[in-house]
Amino acid sequence: MSTAQALAEAAQPIHPPPTSFWRQYVFSIDHKVIGKQFLWAGLLFLLVGGTLAMLIRWQWAFPYRPVPVLGQVFLGKSGGVIGPATYQQIFTTHGLVMIFFAVTPVLIGCFGNFLIPLMIGARDMAFPKLNMYSFWTFLLSQLLVLASFLTDLGSAGAGWTTSPPLSTNVGTPGLGQTLVVAAIFVTGVSSTMGAINYVTTVIRLRAPGMGYMRLPLTIWGIWLTAILNALFVPVLGSAALLLLLDRNFGTQFFVAGASAVRGGGDPILFQHLFWIFGHPEVYILILPAWGILGDVLPFFARKPHHWYKGTVLAMVIVTVLSAMVYGHHMFMTGMSPLLGEGFMLFTLLISAPSMVVVLNWVLTLWRGSLRFDTPMLFALATMFVFGVGGLTGLFLADISMDLYLHDTMFVVGHFHFTMAAASFLAAMTGIYFWFPKIFGRKLDERLGKAHFWFTFVGITLVFGGQLLAGYAGQQRRLFDPFQYTFIQQLRGLNRWTSFFAFALFAGQFIFVWNFFKTLFGKVASAGANPWEVTTLEWTATGTPPPFHNFDRIPEVVRGPHEFSNPEVRRLTGRDFAGQAEVLPGGGERGLAAAKG
Amino acid sequence: MTALGAGRAALALAVLMAGAALAAPAPEAGYGLPRDVSVDGFRIDELIHFTLAAITVIFVVVAAVMIWSFVNHRRDRPAFYSHGTGRSIGVVVGGVAVILVGVDGYLFVHTLGDIHGYFWNFPRAEAAEGAVRIEVNAHQWSWNARYAGADGKFGTPDDIVSVDDLRVPVGVPVIVQLASTDVIHSMYLPNFRVKQDAVPGTITRLTFQAKVPGEYEIACAQHCGPNHYKMRGVLTVLAADAFRQWLAEAGDDARRGYDPEDAEAHWGWEWRRLEP
Numbered sequence: 030m031s032t033a034q035a036l037a038e039a040a041q042p043i044h045p046p047p048t049s050f051w052r053q054y055v056f057s058i059d060h061k062v063i064g065k066q067f068l069w070a071g072l073l074f075l076l077v078g079g080t081l082a083m084l085i086r087w088q089w090a091f092p093y094r095p096v097p098v099l100g101q102v103f104l105g106k107s108g109g110v111i112g113p114a115t116y117q118q119i120f121t122t123h124g125l126v127m128i129f130f131a132v133t134p135v136l137i138g139c140f141g142n143f144l145i146p147l148m149i150g151a152r153d154m155a156f157p158k159l160n161m162y163s164f165w166t167f168l169l170s171q172l173l174v175l176a177s178f179l180t181d182l183g184s185a186g187a188g189w190t191t192s193p194p195l196s197t198n199v200g201t202p203g204l205g206q207t208l209v210v211a212a213i214f215v216t217g218v219s220s221t222m223g224a225i226n227y228v229t230t231v232i233r234l235r236a237p238g239m240g241y242m243r244l245p246l247t248i249w250g251i252w253l254t255a256i257l258n259a260l261f262v263p264v265l266g267s268a269a270l271l272l273l274l275d276r277n278f279g280t281q282f283f284v285a286g287a288s289a290v291r292g293g294g295d296p297i298l299f300q301h302l303f304w305i306f307g308h309p310e311v312y313i314l315i316l317p318a319w320g321i322l323g324d325v326l327p328f329f330a331r332k333p334h335h336w337y338k339g340t341v342l343a344m345v346i347v348t349v350l351s352a353m354v355y356g357h358h359m360f361m362t363g364m365s366p367l368l369g370e371g372f373m374l375f376t377l378l379i380s381a382p383s384m385v386v387v388l389n390w391v392l393t394l395w396r397g398s399l400r401f402d403t404p405m406l407f408a409l410a411t412m413f414v415f416g417v418g419g420l421t422g423l424f425l426a427d428i429s430m431d432l433y434l435h436d437t438m439f440v441v442g443h444f445h446f447t448m449a450a451a452s453f454l455a456a457m458t459g460i461y462f463w464f465p466k467i468f469g470r471k472l473d474e475r476l477g478k479a480h481f482w483f484t485f486v487g488i489t490l491v492f493g494g495q496l497l498a499g500y501a502g503q504q505r506r507l508f509d510p511f512q513y514t515f516i517q518q519l520r521g522l523n524r525w526t527s528f529f530a531f532a533l534f535a536g537q538f539i540f541v542w543n544f545f546k547t548l549f550g551k552v553a554s555a556g557a558n559p560w561e562v563t564t565l566e567w568t569a570t571g572t573p574p575p576f577h578n579f580d581r582i583p584e585v586v587r588g589p590h591e592f593s594n595p596e597v598r599r600l601t602g603r604d605f606a607g608q609a610e611v612l613p614g615g616g617e618r619g620l621a622a623a624k625g
Numbered sequence: 626m627t628a629l630g631a632g633r634a635a636l637a638l639a640v641l642m643a644g645a646a647l648a649a650p651a652p653e654a655g656y657g658l659p660r661d662v663s664v665d666g667f668r669i670d671e672l673i674h675f676t677l678a679a680i681t682v683i684f685v686v687v688a689a690v691m692i693w694s695f696v697n698h699r700r701d702r703p704a705f706y707s708h709g710t711g712r713s714i715g716v717v718v719g720g721v722a723v724i725l726v727g728v729d730g731y732l733f734v735h736t737l738g739d740i741h742g743y744f745w746n747f748p749r750a751e752a753a754e755g756a757v758r759i760e761v762n763a764h765q766w767s768w769n770a771r772y773a774g775a776d777g778k779f780g781t782p783d784d785i786v787s788v789d790d791l792r793v794p795v796g797v798p799v800i801v802q803l804a805s806t807d808v809i810h811s812m813y814l815p816n817f818r819v820k821q822d823a824v825p826g827t828i829t830r831l832t833f834q835a836k837v838p839g840e841y842e843i844a845c846a847q848h849c850g851p852n853h854y855k856m857r858g859v860l861t862v863l864a865a866d867a868f869r870q871w872l873a874e875a876g877d878d879a880r881r882g883y884d885p886e887d888a889e890a891h892w893g894w895e896w897r898r899l900e901p
Contacts (some may be wrong), residue, residue: 113851187724188848194825197810200850287806296809331700336717361811361822361846363829366745370737377729381721386719389709391687396705409691416687420680422793429669429736430676431742433658433818436811436846474750481775502659502815504846510855515815515842517660522656567856574666593704604704 030581033237036156037582041152041234046576054164057532058157059576060142063164065467067138068460070164081123083534088116090282091528092509109146111422113508118205120506122174123187125209127449128310129216130171135456137220137258138167141227141251143467147566148245150236150583150609155229166219175211177205185209188506190303193283193296197275207276210269217266220258227255236565236609238585243608245564246591248532249341250320253348254313261306261313261352268302300359308355311345314448315415318455319386320343322408325458326390326392327590328562329405330397331604334512334590336391343382343389350379361432369428376426383419387412395506398593399602402560403477410485411454414492418446421496439499445492457540465555468548469573476543481534487529494526561605562567564589568607582611659815662862664796664834665743666818671733679728688883744819750798750832751898758869759791762892763810763823766856768843774876780893782883785875789858791843793835794868801831802897811847814860816823820846828897832845837864 030039047053057063078185082098087096088111100109126272142160142198142239146153154160177184182203191210192202231252235244243296244252285293317357327334334340356364356372390412424430434440457480465471499505503516505524508524546552558567567575569583585608590596597606600613631734631827642797661670698704707713730894733831740746762778774783793799803812805823812831813820823854833890884890 079696100881113803113854116854117851184850192809195849200808252868283826287825288805289826293826295826297827330698332704333706333708335707336714339709339714339717354874361820363822363826366689366740373736374733377733378725382728384721384724385717386655387687388720391690391694392713392717394698396707397694397698398700398702398704399695400700403719413688414692416684420684423676423680423732424673426729427672427676427732427736428746429672429739432820433669433673433815435820436813497656501653501656503684504813504844506848506853507671508851510854512854512857513842513844516651519654520654524681593706595706 030284031237031584034582036585037150037237041582043577047065056161056600057516058153058161060146060154060157060160061467061574061578062194063064063096063160064139066142066164067142067167068467070168071134071139074126074171075135077133078127079124079534079537080125081119081496083531084111084119085116085123086391086530087111088119088508088525089510089526092304092511100365106345109315110265111301116181116508118178119508121185121188122178122209125185125213125229128314129213130174132166132314132449132452132456133216133220135336136459137251137254138164138223139222140247140317140321140463141255143228143463144247144566145230145251146234146578147466147570148248148344149231149234149239150565150569150579150585151230151234152577152579152582154226155233156226159226161220163222163226166222170212170219172217173208177208177212180204180208186441190300190307191269191272192303193272193275193299194285194288196272197284197354199288201286202424207273210272213268214266214267217262217269221264221266224262228259231255236583236585238609240585242341243294243588244321244583246323246337247317247320247564249344250316250318250323250337251374253344256317257309257316257348257351258278262453264302266297268299268306271302272299288524291350297359297362301361304358305352306354307358309351311444314452316344316348318411318415318452321354321462322390322411323386325404325408325462325591326393326563327592329400329402329408330394330460331400331592332393332397332590333588333592335395337588339405339588341391342387343385346382347379347386350375350382354379357426357431360428361435368420369522370615373428374427378422380419380426383523387416387419390608391592402461403474403481404560405471406463406478406481407454407484410481410488411451413485414450414454414488417489418443418448418451421446421524432497433502436505437499438503438505440497441505441617442492442495442497447549449486450492454484454488462560463566464547464574465559466574468549470552471546471555471559473487473543474548476539476546480536480539483539484533487533487536490529491533492521494529498522498526555571561603563607564604566609571588572595585609586611661816661818662837662839663702663817663819664836665739666816667741668735668739669818672739673788676728676732679724684723696715718820728845740887742815744832744834747800747830747832750800753798754792755797757793757797759793759799760878760893760896761791761801761803761823762866763803763812763845764806765850765857766845766852767809768812768856768858769892772872772875773896775873779896780891782885783876783880784891784893785872785879789843792863792868792871793862794837794861794863794865795838796865798832802894803829803831804894806892808849809847810845810849810856813844813846814841816841817842822847826895838862838864 095109114467137179174287182205273280276283281297282290282294283296354376357376360369396402424434461472503510557572563582570579591603591606762769770787770791772785773779774785803823806826810823817833818834821829839862841860843860845856
């Protein structure tokens with residue numbers, strides 16, 4: 030054991046695993062259990078958010094007609110028909126549930142928790158108890174959202190951006206909106222706790238030899254996301270708190286115009302607070318996705334990541350720029366042209382690092398030895414939808430084109446391709462890829478591929494349909510779009526898009542089936558390293574990992590993507606070398622020479 | 626019928642149909658951009674078409690490289706060991722630089738020209754001979770409009786006030802000052818390619834110039850409550866003479882119908898002039 034390893038062992042001694050049921054499975058401080066808890070909570074709300082999406086699609090396909098099945102269950106009072114007030118609650122909560130309560134817990138809560146200690150070679154998070162509090166706070170915020178549906182006037186209806194004065198009592202009275210704003214605040218507290226934990230863990234608990242330039246890209250993505258969360262979620266929290274004061278204690282931070290008493294405040298102030306969080310939020314959701322792709326693509330192309338340092342640099346630049354572009358959400362609020370131009374410039378510039386990331390992926394695939402397992406298929410689909418989402422962003426970065434496209438379905442299609450499709454498909458990439466590590470078994474490949482094709486084709490058609498509708502001018506959030514003459518001709522398009530959405534939703538049950546079948550059926554153990562990859566969670570510990578993760582804290586000797594190195598093949602007969610693997614017979618020098 | 630005859634017949638039919646389409650604006654057809662009936666809308670359409678072409682080229686090139694890789698670089702073939710060579714990194718940096726300058730740079734420069742020259746150039750619109758000024762008060766869920774009337778002053782008895790019904794002439798700039806009494810709305814004129822939020826507590830501006838007479842829609846683009854979808858108005862573009870006539874008659878009617886007791890109708894403000 031080296032000195033560095035001995036020091037790491039001394040700093041992180043092995044604790045005995047808990048024995049009581051409550052400590053083991055419920056109030057656990059084990060990052061692996063907390064990761065699983067976030068996964069369950071997130072997947073459950075993914076179903077809630079997806080169901081809400083189906084209701085929206087039903088409304089656009091068949092306005093004023095009773096919703097089959099779901100309508101009888103949830104909308105009994107109106108005979109199953111969605112009314113305008115119900116409709117605004119449906120699209121508002123769809124957005125909030127998906128962003129804060131479904132994708133965030135899966136991508137950041139589950140993968141962040143489960144993977145950070147295992148991939149950097151640590152025994153647990155830096156603050157295991159804070160980690161537990163983070164989950165239970167998060168669960169409270171989910172319960173607040175569910176409770177909001179049971180109030181007299183129903184849930185929140187002011188849109189996911191919760192812009193005042195609509196979100197104040199001027200536009201949306203009732204307890205439902207208050208509960209949801211409170212839920213945003215509470216989930217912000219949870220995210221901040223998680224973020225501080227992640228940032229600290231990556232800085233302090235990397236195994237000996239795990240320098241920043243040897244970190245798996247997944248960890249880079251999650252770490253940068255955690256930094257953004259720590260910086261900007263508190264801003265969202267303060268905006269939510271001020272909004273709660275406006276709603277319940279008679280202040281007027283965000284109320285102006287005729288409803289204001291003695292001058293009032295400024296609704297635009299809220300938008301600044303919201304979007305200086307809200308745009309980094311886009312990257313909060315996409316950086317872990319980029320990170321996962323940054324590892325999964327080289328793993329299944331059996332090739333080192335192309336220009337690893339370039340990708341890391343690009344991700345850092347995106348993180349820095351992410352808060353300097355937010356004004357493009359507010360181009361139409363009457364902001365100073367000079368300010369608008371500044372935001373436009375930064376928004377156009379942020380496309381450069383994003384393109385570096387994507388081109389590096391393409392060159393990672395180039396001349397690889399591609400293995401099309403399910404995680405790889407999902408990773409490639411993520412590349413595709415992120416490409417479409419990123420390219421359509423060019424229209425919206427630009428003030429001139431925004432004059433026409435702002436607040437249309439084009440925006441909806443664009444951010445669904447990036448935030449929804451890319452982060453969802455990346456989450457699926459991660460779930461298929463790490464499932465054997467999390468649960469010890471591999472998901473069924475045949476069902477996985479069926480799920481993949483349903484999802485990939487479905488997502489492209491649904492969000493492509495939204496882009497088309499927006500290109501023709503259809504505004505977002507219309508209860509009945511066909512009130513307008515100029516979008517009459519889009520009736521067929523909207524209906525077809527809805528049919529594709531229903532198919533997409535139905536296809537997800539293949540995944541649910543696969544998930545439970547693998548978890549509870551008779552499936553053989555996946556073994557320690559089923560994908561033949563390099564990172565510590567696969568090469569330095571067993572499946573599933575013990576409570577203390579590593580019997581001995583590994584000493585890392587190389588980067589995360591050492592694939593198809595001829596020297597490694599000569600020494601081991603394999604095409605990969607684990608990050609902490611010591612090659613036989615002084616292989617290190619030969620390796621360095623081959624790499625040089 | 627000869628080929629020439631068929632061609633002539635087709636041409637005549639096309640002209641006839643085009644004429645009919647111009648005379649009575651019908652609902653849009655197809656999935657393209659709505660018909661542009663403004664003087665400056667083509668600037669936006671041109672940028673949209675440029676961007677569409679550029680991203681199509683980028684997408685096709687990258688997808689072609691990937692598909693080539695899927696077909697030819699299968700698992701039965703050993704991978705080429707490389708963390709990236711100077712040349713391959715050069716391809717990435719060079720590719721990004723070309724797109725950044727050629728596409729992003731093009732958009733940035735053209736947009737600066739467009740917004741300073743036209744879309745947000747309010748001093749130019751204000752200075753134009755015969756420019757039409759309208760105050761619009763957006764509220765849940767309609768557009769109240771106010772014209773200054775013959776005296777050119779807002780907030781006087783000859784102000785013409787209407788609901789969800791704006792009228793403008795062709796060929797001169799129209800300047801709209803927007804206010805809102807309750808929540809944020811957004812005035813969206815799809816056929817003119819413009820949009821502007823109406824924000825409580827401030828007055829925002831919108832300018833455009835109509836080219837083709839007809840009836841077009843005013844849409845609300847910002848979620849503003851349950852009946853957001855019903856916040857629809859009609860913008861009628863009239864020939865210059867017809868507009869003058871309407872303005873005079875409506876102004877006379879307004880003066881005759883003026884009710885000093887009706888506080889609800891007196892929401893106008895003194896026109897805010899912008900310093901150039």
